[in-house]
Amino acid sequence: MSGEAPVIVVAIEIEDAAVAERLASLLGKAAGIRLAGPGEEATVALVSREPLAITAPADIELTPRERDVLLMMAEGASNKTIARQLGISVHTAKFHVGSLLEKLDATGRTDAVAHAARLGVINL
Structure with a gap:
């Protein structure tokens, strides 16, 4: 050697x-x-890769704040991190995550991001 x-x-x-x-x-x-x-x-x-972006299809309507939260979820951010970066309470962050889970018919955060990617709501 x-x-x-x-x-x-x-x-x-x-x-x-x-x-x-x-x-x-x-x-x-x-x-x-x-x-x-x-x-x-x-x-x-x-x-190089394209930055994360949201392109909402007509059948899934997300609020601007839900879009922000979804992007942060895709980056692996916790509710606490989401709350801190968006200047909202952890309770409000949890509310937005729950709303996203419901709108995307997902069982959890990872599933929500995967569904969003498959539906073209988010580009990873």
Whole structure:
């Protein structure tokens, strides 16, 4: 065995060419990191994705606050975190979560987010 540290091969799959180029420049200078060539399998991939967004279909009507809560639920936020970030009480956060569960015919928070994604209410 040699005493060399393993090299991490990084693929950059980011649509914004300027950002991708800056990342490649920074990572190319880091010890123990090598950028993946075209078609090469990478150890790690940096991938851009669309931010979470709500697109409500006609049959599911969500209030603006329910949309906010749904986005936070999709990010894994607790009722306490939702309340703190939205400036509402924990009781009110629970109320909105309950309303979402009912409107999305879900059995729990994860199920609600999954239903919302399947129905096109939220894009993950």
